[in-house]
Amino acid sequence: MTGKRRTVSLRPDLALASELLDRLVRPLLLVAVTCFLGTFGYYFIGHGRWSLLDCAYMTSITLTTVGYGEILDQMGPDARTFSMGLMWVGMGVTLYAVSTVTAFVVEKNFTHLLKERRMEKRIAAMKGHVIVCGAGRIGSNVIRELYVTKHPCVVIEGDPDRIAWAQEHFKDLCILRGDATEEEALKRAGIARAVGVVATLNDDSHNLLITVQARYANPKIKIVARCDENNRVDKFYYAGANYVVNPTFIGGMRMASEMLRPNVVAFLDRMLRGLDPSTRVEEAVVAENSKWAGLALQEADIYGNTGLTPIAIKQPGQKDFTYNPPPTERLQPETVIVAIGTPTQINLLKKFCGNEVYMDETSEEDGPKA
Numbered sequence: 304m305t306g307k308r309r310t311v312s313l314r315p316d317l318a319l320a321s322e323l324l325d326r327l328v329r330p331l332l333l334v335a336v337t338c339f340l341g342t343f344g345y346y347f348i349g350h351g352r353w354s355l356l357d358c359a360y361m362t363s364i365t366l367t368t369v370g371y372g373e374i375l376d377q378m379g380p381d382a383r384t385f386s387m388g389l390m391w392v393g394m395g396v397t398l399y400a401v402s403t404v405t406a407f408v409v410e411k412n413f414t415h416l417l418k419e420r421r422m423e424k425r426i427a428a429m430k431g432h433v434i435v436c437g438a439g440r441i442g443s444n445v446i447r448e449l450y451v452t453k454h455p456c457v458v459i460e461g462d463p464d465r466i467a468w469a470q471e472h473f474k475d476l477c478i479l480r481g482d483a484t485e486e487e488a489l490k491r492a493g494i495a496r497a498v499g500v501v502a503t504l505n506d507d508s509h510n511l512l513i514t515v516q517a518r519y520a521n522p523k524i525k526i527v528a529r530c531d532e533n534n535r536v537d538k539f540y541y542a543g544a545n546y547v548v549n550p551t552f553i554g555g556m557r558m559a560s561e562m563l564r565p566n567v568v569a570f571l572d573r574m575l576r577g578l579d580p581s582t583r584v585e586e587a588v589v590a591e592n593s594k595w596a597g598l599a600l601q602e603a604d605i606y607g608n609t610g611l612t613p614i615a616i617k618q619p620g621q622k623d624f625t626y627n628p629p630p631t632e633r634l635q636p637e638t639v640i641v642a643i644g645t646p647t648q649i650n651l652l653k654k655f656c657g658n659e660v661y662m663d664e665t666s667e668e669d670g671p672k673a
Contacts (some may be wrong), residue, residue, distance in 0.1 A: 340544050
């Protein structure tokens with residue numbers, strides 16, 4: 304997390320607020336209405352000869368059945384009949400309210416509510432994070448990569464089972480219960496302060512809606528969207544997506560590559576999927592305030608400063624990369640540098656480029672893990 308801490312007023316999750324209303328507010332409101340009716344019932348039966356305080360006291364001891372007796376003088380048949388009815392109704396209302404509040408606490412809903420409030424406070428302090436919409440089969444892998452590389456992220460998921468799984472496997476993960484297609488959910492996830500959104504839902508129309516709303520909420524944000532149908536890809540780009548990924552197409556290409564060039568695939572797997580924590584393929588973007596902006600590669604002395612040799616460079620405004628760039632290649636603001644190295648080397652590269660640093664340098668000491 305980066306940036307200054309901010310105080311942001313966030314609306315509670317609608318489902319949780321509705322549950323709180325049903326489980327707590329309504330029973331307590333029912334008790335209050337019963338007390339009100341009992342107090343004024345006695346007052347009107349007595350034609351005003353009993354004070355409201357005495358009527359309220361009589362109502363209280365009748366509802367709670369404490370048995371202090373009649374404190375109102377000259378109670379006639381009407382008042383006693385009213386007391387019997389109030390007693391039976393009051394017992395039912397009181398038992399209902401007490402059982403409801405007890406169940407709410409026992410079922411840990413109150414604890415869950417407090418956890419969500421603490422989560423919203425953490426998210427309110429975040430800046431430069433990635434929002435992952437969905438924690439399913441694809442979303443969980445996106446979360447894992449962001450988690451391993453120490454990129455701050457917020458997950459939006461509506462399935463309680465997936466939420467429980469994510470919280471179990473990723474410690475201190477910021478995850479919100481909600482519908483990622485709703486604008487309010489994106490706002491609660493800090494869309495205005497985020498650097499990226501990944502739409503991983505298994506419905507193209509839902510991912511398209513997320514793309515439209517994310518682009519509207521933050522015109523500068525990077526959007527990566529899942530699209531299962533190739534004939535819809537153009538719609539995603541038109542809606543504002545920066546990158547569109549078809550899992551079926553990627554899967555087919557991967558299977559073909561495993562057959563034709565298995566060693567290359569194995570190498571890229573170790574670099575990209577974190578199978579070898581000591582070495583990663585990463586990218587850095589030269590910022591305007593970087594000391595390297597305007598220098599040629601040989602002048603920047605990337606190898607001397609970081610121990611890395613760039614394997615590819617993409618200049619701003621160009622679609623293609625320059626592989627094994629020559630020493631005379633000049634670095635400009637927004638130039639993308641791709642390199643392979645240890646977390647320490649990658650962090651140095653990002654620092655010199657003026658980027659945020661997220662990678663955990665301790666991983667290179669731990670070595671590969673089974």
